[in-house]
Amino acid sequence: MMIYQDPHREEQIRKAIKAGGGEKPSPDFVRDVMQQVAKEQELKEVYKPLISRTAWGVISVMVACVISLSLFAPEKSWTLDLSFLSFLKTSTSPFLWYCIGIISLLVLVQVPLLKIYHSRSISRI
Template sequence: MSENVNKYLDDLSKKVIKGSDIESPSFNFTNLVMSQIEILNKKQTIAYKPLISRTTWVLISIGVLAIIIYVLFFSNPTEGSSWLSQLDFSLLSDNKISNTIPDFKLSKTLMYAVVLFGLMICIQVPLLKNHFDKRFEL
């Protein structure tokens, strides 16, 4: 019985295929498809927007510079009545951790490794940023 159903479906599909005309694309089919693809690419383009804007960085820099200039030129180190001298920092110097730090020694090899690791990170970050910026440019 399944053979009859398969034969019937096969005959029906042959009749449908023979009865249909061969369709051909329009004259400017390729141009239409490519224009649609270009529109999709333009919609998906993500513009780079930094997390902290340039204006914010300028304001932060001006603020830090103003504090440094004030401390260097306008504060009087001979005055004992500054707000900084009234703070109690004895908690930072009188504890078990800070008392053990002078006894802690690092080898020269470890110090060289840490310095070189930091130097390599400082070199690689700009290189990788430049690489990814070029990669994502259109």
């Protein structure tokens, strides 16, 4: 691609710039700019993660303990005696389980649909 250069036009532009002179900023220009920068820095929110580093450390230690116990603990120590919970023995009808399943299915379908609807309503604004 060839660029057309006109030396006469460049010379005219240089003369116009020299004749016009540059604008000089006010004496307080630097101070005003720095005040604006300071205001912008004050307005910025500090990012705080929802889960802190120490919480992630505790979670990772717990996961490591569970994995190491499952790998190295003897099998007989895996049993857990829940006989003290004998009063919790209740019977439920199959109809209750069907209702719970249908409600769970409806929630699993409705949540993505509501998310799509919400995203579209926000994008219209």
